[in-house]
Amino acid sequence: MTLQGAKQLIKQWTDSDHRWITVPVTIAALFVLFVLFKSCQGIAYSFTNECRIYRLGYPIDQARTLAAVLSDEQADSFVVRGEYDSIAYPLLSERYFIAKNFDRYLAYHKIDTTLTALNDIVAVVNVGHDLDREASAVPCDISKGQLMLVNGRHYLDENYKPDSLVAFQRTYCYEEQRALGAVVQAFLTMQQECKKQTDAHLMVNSAYRSYKQQIGTYKRNEKGYAARPGGSEHQTGLAIDVTSLQHPMRWSFDTSKEGVWMREHCHEYGFILRYPKKHAQVMGYNYEPWHLRYVGKETAKRVHDEDITFDEYYAYYIENPHAKALR
Ligand SMILES: [Zn+2]
Structure with missing residues (x-):
């Protein structure tokens, strides 16, 4: 049929006695189309993550937010578990929330009933303490330079040795100690200020130790106070153990004037107290008031100001720099 023919047909119809029926038929047809469209929309919505999470018992706004944050895979396993979890939504607002760890936060919360604070759960999972240490161990990423993470799960190769080690002046150590140049310089500056403020003379008890030396240290040390090789x-070459001439014993240094000063000010020189007392229990390490780690001033300030451990800093800012909690 030509266009002309079609126009002719419509004209005949609208001119005819049936014209009165055109409007209601059109309205009815549109209504049927609208109902069909809405039904399809409804069926499609019922398959969305938002709707599936909503059906678990979450208010619609929470379901929408959870659906937006979780990947399809995470949403699937979340829905498959088929139960409402009271910490699921509040977790999203935790300061150091990392979306890819969502399932592990929920799982760890169920396993460890002694930890109830959400920030503690997030911290433990972010640093991998919920995982089997041996099975989850990975080589240390030495490309991170002065921000490299070494701990029970991040191991250095037995052949790893820092490029250029510099000796501390012997007035600051009982036997020869070496560390990276930036560390030696930062220690000297810190020690001078400490001397001014407290009149105490800081000493480096231990600095760089090779893999082989660490084997000896590990065997000799009281349980828990030496890392495995x-x-x-x-x-x-970035860590130093510090006490003072006035308080050479580690635990007397802890409560000494200079020990307190060092804890409060070491970040100003690029150091962090690597194993602070406050986080020892949750993070599963022993408090070491003498062990400083050099990370540079910027990172040291952040770790200090945010009151987190370096492990948490590394997990959040270095490994997952795009993780953003909903705040
Ligand atoms: Zn140490």
Whole structure:
């Protein structure tokens, strides 16, 4: 049929006695189309993550937010578990929330009933303490330079040795100690200021230790106070153990005037207290008031100001720099 023919047909119809029926038929047809369209929309919506999470018992706004944050895979396993979890939504607002760890946060919360604070759960999972240490161990990423992470799960190779080690002046150590140049310089500046403020003379008890030396240290040390070979920061040349001439014993240094000063000010020189007392229990390490780790001033300030451990800093800012909690 030509266009002309079609126009002719419509004209005949609208001119005819049936014209009165055109409007209601059109309205009815549109209504049927609208109902069909809405039905299809409804069926499609019922398959969305938002709707599936909503059906677990979450208010619609929470379901929408959870659906937006979780990947399809995470949403699937979340829905498959088929139960409402009271911490699921509040977790999203945690300061150091990392979306890819969502399932592990929920799982860890169920396993460890002693930890109830969400920030503690997030911290433990972010640093991998919920995982089997041996099975989840990975080589230390030495490309991170002064921000490399060495701990029970991030191991240095037995052949790893820092490029250029510099000796501390012997007035600051009982026997020869070496570390990276930036560390030696930062220690000197810190020690001078400490002397001014407290009149105490800081001393480096231990700095760089090779993998082989760490084997000896590990065997000799009281249980828990020495890392296993490959898992010690001392092998990086970035860690130093500090006490003072006035308080050479580690635990008397802890409560000494200079020990307190060092904890409060070491970040100003690029150091962090690597194993602070406040986080020891949750993070599963022993408090070491003498062990400083050099990370540079910018990172040291952030770790200090945000009151987190370096492991948490590394997990959030270095490994997952795009993780953003909903705040
Ligand atoms: Zn140490």
